[in-house]
Every structure is written in C-alpha cells, then in structure tokens.
Amino acid sequence: MTIDTPSQPCAFPPHFCVADPKGPQNPSGYSCKNPDQVTENDFAFSGLAKAGNTSNIIKAAVTPAFAPAFAGLNGLDVSLARLDLAGGGVIPLHTHPGASEVLVVIQGTICAGFISSANKVYLKTLSRGDSMVFPQGLLHFQLNSGTGPALAFVAFGSSSPGLQILPFALFANDLPSELVEATTFLSDEEVKKLKGVLGGTN
Amino acid sequence: MTIDTPSQPCAFPPHFCVADPKGPQNPSGYSCKNPDQVTENDFAFSGLAKAGNTSNIIKAAVTPAFAPAFAGLNGLDVSLARLDLAGGGVIPLHTHPGASEVLVVIQGTICAGFISSANKVYLKTLSRGDSMVFPQGLLHFQLNSGTGPALAFVAFGSSSPGLQILPFALFANDLPSELVEATTFLSDEEVKKLKGVLGGTN
Amino acid sequence: MTIDTPSQPCAFPPHFCVADPKGPQNPSGYSCKNPDQVTENDFAFSGLAKAGNTSNIIKAAVTPAFAPAFAGLNGLDVSLARLDLAGGGVIPLHTHPGASEVLVVIQGTICAGFISSANKVYLKTLSRGDSMVFPQGLLHFQLNSGTGPALAFVAFGSSSPGLQILPFALFANDLPSELVEATTFLSDEEVKKLKGVLGGTN
Amino acid sequence: MTIDTPSQPCAFPPHFCVADPKGPQNPSGYSCKNPDQVTENDFAFSGLAKAGNTSNIIKAAVTPAFAPAFAGLNGLDVSLARLDLAGGGVIPLHTHPGASEVLVVIQGTICAGFISSANKVYLKTLSRGDSMVFPQGLLHFQLNSGTGPALAFVAFGSSSPGLQILPFALFANDLPSELVEATTFLSDEEVKKLKGVLGGTN
Amino acid sequence: MTIDTPSQPCAFPPHFCVADPKGPQNPSGYSCKNPDQVTENDFAFSGLAKAGNTSNIIKAAVTPAFAPAFAGLNGLDVSLARLDLAGGGVIPLHTHPGASEVLVVIQGTICAGFISSANKVYLKTLSRGDSMVFPQGLLHFQLNSGTGPALAFVAFGSSSPGLQILPFALFANDLPSELVEATTFLSDEEVKKLKGVLGGTN
C-alpha cells in the first residue's frame, strides 16, 4: 500500500470531528458527522456578523460561536463569541469554568477586569485594538466605559468554555434566598429585591 | 546496558517531581527537588490532622494540603483540603478555577450545592459518609445544616485547583464599589455595608 | 440575543456530562445523560457511608465511588474510594494506571508505602488526619498497623483511575504458571500454592 | 487557619504564571514572575492596535500577541494575532503545529481555506463578521479577495501555537535545493528561482 | 464489598477502550467494544510484517498501524507505522498535525530532516539503529540516501496523529491552481505540470 497517492484512499483519518447533534454526546463533545457529508460550511459561521440585541437589562449581548451551531469547532481547542455593549452596557461578573478568554476591542472603550485566586483585582481600560486575557475560571467583567456602543470579540481556549454569570447564578434561579444570603452575606432585602428584578424564585 | 539490576543505576527517572520552593516556578509547577534529597516525608502531610480555627466570620475553616507544604503533590493530578464547620458555619459560594472537587462528610450534616452553566441549582443534604462532586469552575458552597460541628475532606483533580471565594472577591479587596454595583446589580448601600464588614476598600 | 436572562435559554451547555450507562462508551467515558433528566442525585453518592465487608482473605475492602454508580463524575478529573481495614487488614501491592492517589486517614493507624521508578521505597506510618500521596502508576500498599480497625478515604486525579492488584494479577487469573515464574523469578511451588489460595488456574 | 479573610494571606496560589523572560524556559513555558510584581499591564496588550506593515512581498502582516510580550498569556490555553492584508495581500499556506485557529473578519473580504488529512479542500469567502476554523496543524491560507484592505483577528487554542509558513520553509532557508526538489517534486528551475526571490541558500 | 477477589467481579473498569468501528465516533476516538468480546487479537497487529508496495511515484510506502485496524490503540497515546523506501525512494515533505514522531532505522540509510517554526533546517543521515525525532506538526521528510532498500519504523505520540503530505496537498486535489500559486509563489506552469503528474484538478 502506498500513501495517499491520488488514486488511493488515505488510511489516515481527516483529523477533525464535525459535530453531529443527532448522535450521542460524550465528555469529549458531540459525535462526529460522517466525513463524506462534511462541507466547508461546517468550518465557517456567519452568526457573529450581526450585532446581538442589547435591549435588555444589561444593555449588552453575548453571541457565542460554539458547536453544534459552528459544527467544525467540536472537540477542538478554540471557540469564539461576540460582545455588543450599548452605551452603559455591561457583561456582569462571570466565569468560564472550562477555558481562559482573550478579548480584543473592535469599537469603543471597554473597562474590563478580573479578580485572582489571591483576591487581587486587575483592571484595564481598553480601546480599539487593545487586548486582555482573563485566566480560566476567574471572575471577570466587561463594561462599556465610553460614550457610544462598544464591540469586542473574545476567544476561548476550548470549544466548550462554559459560562456562569454571577447575578443570574445568584438571583435568576430557584436557589433559596436563605442559602444565597448565608453563602454571600447579602441581606434578605437585597436578595429578594434582585430575585424580583431578575426573575428568581424561592 | 541492562535494566535496573541491583548493581546498576536505572536510566528511567523517578517519575515524580517533589517541589523545591527555592527554584523557579513554571506553568507546570515548582522546580523539582534533587531526587537524592527526597524522603518519605515529602509524600506525607500531617497538616490536616488538626481542626482549622473556626473563630471567624464564617465559623468555618479550609485547611489546604498543597505544594510546597505537601511537596510531593507538585505537578500531580490530585490535592486535598480539610473543611471544618462549627455550628452555623459556612464555606461561602466559591469556585476552583483549576479542578473539580469531590467531598466526603466525616462528621455532622452538610448542605451543599452548586449552580450549573445552564443556571440550574443542584442541592443535597449530606450525612456522614456521603459524597458529592462539584464540577470544575462552578459556584458551590457547603453549609453546616446540623446541630454540632461538621467535618469533611475534599479532593481536587489537580495539585493547583485555585480558589475564589465570592464574597471576598466582591467585598474584601479594592475593586471599586461602583464597579461591583455595575457588574452585580447590588445596591451601593449593600456593597458599602459588606465592604465595611469584610475589609474592602474603594 | 441576550445572555442567559431568566426568560431565555442559555446557549452555553451545562459543562458536565452525567453518565448514561445505556449509551455507547468512548475513550473519554460514558455517553451523557439528557441534561433535562439530570438531578442532584447524579452528583451525590451514599455508597461510601457503609463500611465494606472485610471478612475476606485481605481483611480489607475497597469501596469505589466511580461512574456509572456515581454518575456525575463521568469525564471529570476526580473520583473517590473508601478503604476499610480490619485488624491485620491489608490492601495488597497495587497500582492505578490512570491517576495519582491521595489518602487521608479517618480512623486507626495505617502503614503505607510506594516504590518509585528508581526502585526506592517510601514508607510512612499514618495516624488519624495524616495524608499521603502515591504518584500515578507506582506500586503501593496500605496496611493496618494499629490495633483496631482502620478507615481511610482515597481520592484519584481521574474519574477512571483503574486498579491492578498485584497478587490477584499474578495468582488469580489464568496466566500460566510458567509465565508467572519466568517473569517474576518466583518458584513453581510458590506460584502453584498461591494460585491455589487465590483461585488462579493454569 | 481560616480561608482568605481580609486580614490573612490566602494559601491558594494566584492561578496564573505571568512570564518572566529572564528565568529559565521549560516545555510548559516561561518561568513565573514574582506575583507581587505582577500588574494589570501583564494581562493587557496594545500591540494589536496598530496595523502591521504590509509593504512586503506578501502585502500582508501577522502581528502576534504572545508571551513574553503579552506576558499574562504564559502557560494559558489561548493567544491572539492580527492579520492585515492590503489589496492583493495573502497569508501564504502555513500551519500552526501547536493549536487550532479561529478567525473573524473585521474589515474587507477574505478567501480562506484549509486542506484536510484526507486531502480534501475546504474553501470559504468570508465577509465582515464571518468566522472560520482551521483545525490544528493543517495547511491553510488567507487571501484578500476584496477590493480594499482587509483586517482579521485570529485566536489560537494555546499560548504557543507555533507557525510554519510553507514558501518560507521551502525557499527561505538553507534546505538544499536538491532536497526541496526530491521531497516536493518541484523542478530545480522553480526552486532556484524562488530561493532567489525569498532569500534561500544552497 | 471486597476488591477483586477471585469470586467477585471487579468494580474497576478494564482501563482501555478497544475500537468498535460500528459505533459512533467522537473527538476522543471510536466507541468501545464490549469488554467481554475483546480478545488478545485486538491488542496485536500483523499488518506491519509485510513490506509496503513501493512501485509508485515516490518509490516508498507508509503502512500505518492505527485504529480501527489495530483496534486496541483506540484512545491511547501511541501508534505506529512502517516506512519502506526502495532505492531512490522518498517520503515527501509532510506533517502530522496531532503528534510528534520518532523514527528508528532498521535497514539501509535514510536522510531525514525537519524545518522548525523559526525556519531552521535540521538534517541527519541515519544508519541502522539510529533514531530521530520530528516535533509535532512540523514539516519533515525521509529519503533513502543509501544504495539498497531502506526500512524504518516510526511511532507517534497519539493514536490519531493525522498526516498531510505536502505535494499531494498542493497538487493532488481540487485546490484551484490560482490559489496554489497565490499562496505558495509557485508559477502557473509548475503548478499545472505537477497537478498533471499527481492527478489534481482545477
């Protein structure tokens, strides 16, 4: 047998695994689509071309580019998202449990920061073209500190970075108020007020 | 050359890297101690034998078993900590950016929970011998829900799991109050009150 | 699209993969259970609450907490087991091919040790609260060196550490006696005697 | 000992390793800077704000954001680069041996493509906001297929992706012409012509 | 419950995942065959015993030992291939996107080399018993520089190293000639000539 000459099939597999959302999932990701059915469209994604809708409580939107929508990312070591921040917009404190994040500002001015395991705060005001890194799993935020809208792209070191937004984790689910209070030191009044605003129960 | 016969040195290295805290650190951990100076004491640790001091605001203590104190863990895929919770004690909401955690209750009753990336809450009341897992990087807490003191051991899937305790990250450093407020929706009054309690500035 | 507001589904997956033992397995673990059917019980395990049965040849028991019994561990970087050693009990020399192990003594006195790739022996006598690490894949043992029963918990840096117990690997399967002898230098008499005791054939 | 209360140092390390270019390097990256000397500037980088100089043979420029210039990326799972393509500009066929790449177009129109291990070609024309992924180690290119200049940012799933540009690997070093010819089937005339253009010797 | 005594099933899984090519694939590899149906033949492979057919354009053959043909390699960290080079034979410039390669010469004389990310060339002439390493993802080649046939075995640090052979990637698929030319600086005449030889189109 010869290697990969034009007339012979190659014994080496195609070295990617495009997501087939209909197959079983696994800790390593989605099942692989039949390579014969993979096309160039599996490796491209147009979903970040349009601004997210910022008519919401945070005046901001995160538009992710992940599998299975961006099927070619399945199992790889990168993914992407778009951040739109209207005037006054903020991506609240949040973490990505599965990857570090690097951000680059495309438009506007963004104040960003993170808090380390040693409880130190690192803050920067970033302009067009500036970039910043947020190490894996640490609380960080982005805030439009300019006058007009801001746009940034962020990349993650995994196709499955995960996301946990702090105020939603605290106030937008059914975690009982008394547990929120006991584990954060927040007052009952404050917790109940924010549960009301964000739709939490209990 | 023969392999590892009694009279010949083995060409295979000892397959561990005991921390030498005086050498340079690196993304993979501490420098390795000279293998000739490694002893059995590098692989054992007695620091978890004693209860932590729970005379503090959370009525609880976390005693870690990490390198360099527990030098033999350096670069390996596990580490350990001891949780002591006095009556009413709580380990506030926190994350470990670098590893999952598994807990086993040794004494007392512990209410534990975590919040997923999909913002669901998973809560359990755990008794002696019960165990629970907290997937990497997700907010979780442990709270003494019994009448006496509680004791648990927790293990991490890395020698460097990291730790970020939410109320300290929010209220016990110099992150400006207005940024805390903008990125959490908490009120100025609440933030300043808790900064006062926990020692935060700005 | 906005991020994770209460009224909108989150585009980020839940960042865990609870084992569905009915689906296909894969090098990364079990298939994932439908997230809608995951409950808090998948992340907790009560199987370590009860002492293992030590009425056996080693006067000891290892009770593992692994997937699929502890379904939430699937694909994560940690797992757990309970060691019960009656008086005179011993966990024979064994290895975990897939993870390092860290042990903490809860009751009694345990003599533990491991042998390095450089063929050095590291031995410690451990009391209540003492911990010890056994680097991945190296032969180690635990032995009750006290007067009463001993109890320990051990954690592994993988949800799939594996286990190979030396005397069972040598004497409790159908590995032909002549191969055991040729590859260990043990005598035919000794091998056949122990095959008899432990149930090996050939 | 209590955890991380304001008045006590935290026993958990800061969970990042900012590059100290003066210390020894290691397979995992640069040595870590003393955490006390780390500032917010280590986690931010302004080097991508300015267009690269495209007055060159490829009418294009790649501006990387890597350690040690972007010191906070050291040892993490992400990095970034900026692509500037003047009219007619091209990033020649190249690979990143250490990471996958994801690209997002900021300005202009880019024709991009890669070749799989099964020798299939995946080509896309990308407009502003479109993204595309290039799996690790596979040959790919980006070409300005519009009328004006084009700008894109690319992210990598490693702080050390590496780069190998095909025509420079073939024609811009001292790899002897006869070896280039024997291993590519290119003619002696073609190889010598391109060595002349790109500065190769031998 | 006791561990792994002869009369009791072991709760620890077998710690390998033999490929079942009929099940779904995943980023981590093939599905696992039912352990009860695994035999010793899954862990052995005789396909490298016979010389590959070198009657082809490169006078060489690469015979891989990968899953699913060598089913026991599935998901592991190694694989193997056999290189046969007739007189004048050459393995053209190629990369393995997923693993480093180490080669050992069994017969004959091989000139091998690779090009680094810094565009340096490392060349060696290797005789029987000599070995050489080609770091992951970098362009390398092997060429019979002796008088008779040459034989080598190569190992990879992954069960799925992938393969991309440069002249086939350039000239043996449907990548349009103008794109080959624009991204390599090769002349139209040269590209079309080699597409003709190697069977490429467009």
Added chain:
Amino acid sequence: MTIDTPSQPCAFPPHFCVADPKGPQNPSGYSCKNPDQVTENDFAFSGLAKAGNTSNIIKAAVTPAFAPAFAGLNGLDVSLARLDLAGGGVIPLHTHPGASEVLVVIQGTICAGFISSANKVYLKTLSRGDSMVFPQGLLHFQLNSGTGPALAFVAFGSSSPGLQILPFALFANDLPSELVEATTFLSDEEVKKLKGVLGGTN
C-alpha cells in the same frame, strides 16, 4: 511588522524545548537549551544502534532513548527503547506509569502479554514485523520464545514513561521482607531467597 520574511526574525518560537540538563527541572521536564545552540544532533540519537548487554540475570537488556541523552525528546509526547533478548531472555513483569507502549518485533519470536484492570490476561506470540500495544500502567512482560536472539523496538506515548520492574521492586531494594510478604502473600522463605538473588536488603 511582517511575518517571517527572510530578512526578519520570526516572532513565533521554535516550538520545541531541547533539554538543558544543567538547568532546573520541572513537572513538564528539563529546562530548554538556548535555541541558538540547538543542532541537528539534539534531535537524533545513535544509542539504540548497538545491542544491549544481555549477560545478566534476565538475559535481556532495555536500552532507553530518553532526555537528556536524546535531548530533543524533552517535553514531547514520544520516546523509544530497544529490547534485546538473548535465548531464554525475559523482560520481567513491569509497568510504565506514564505512558502506553507499542512494540514491534525486528528479529526472533517474542511471547508478550499484559494483565488488565479487570484481571484478564492477554497473551500473544509475535514474530518479525508483528506489533502489540500495552495500555498505560498495566503489568506486562516480553519473553524470548524462539530459539535465537530476539530484538524489538518499543515506543512510548510520552517522553517520560517511567518504568517499574516487578521483581526488582519486590526483591531488589530495602522494602522490609515482612511488608513484601504481607502485601503479596508470598512466603518468607521465597521472599528472602529472592532478596538474596536480586540484592535486596531488610
């Protein structure tokens, strides 16, 4: 700045880390040699060209190709060794804690086998050109089952696989006889006899 044009240094590092045995070690390996001092000789190794000395108790020799002797392997995902087995030679039962192994027979006939975590035995008789895999961390052996000498090469999926040879671990160090006996069920007589043969003490 442009990329890697002939007259400009490349901002991408060389993507390997050749071992400098004089610098500090780390969990990820040796320190990196200055890239300017790296030569082709760092990536090649002639130490496997000569048969190992089999005039010893096992009539066999393992010749490893590891860093720092084979300096270019440092931190990579592969390494190599040569096995020489004289008539009757045997590589006793052993494990590699840090990698799987794949073997290919070059000369002679080898009976090889391993024991799984489920305590099953997988045995094969291998002839010239046959290969076999031994999954990470599991006990395995190789034995010359032919009439003349046998030669094999083995590759590992790590530059630091480690090695633990069972009879040497049991009988060729200072592990006290009573501990060997208690943890293996071997008789005192047998243990003392073999300690005598292999040079163990205590």
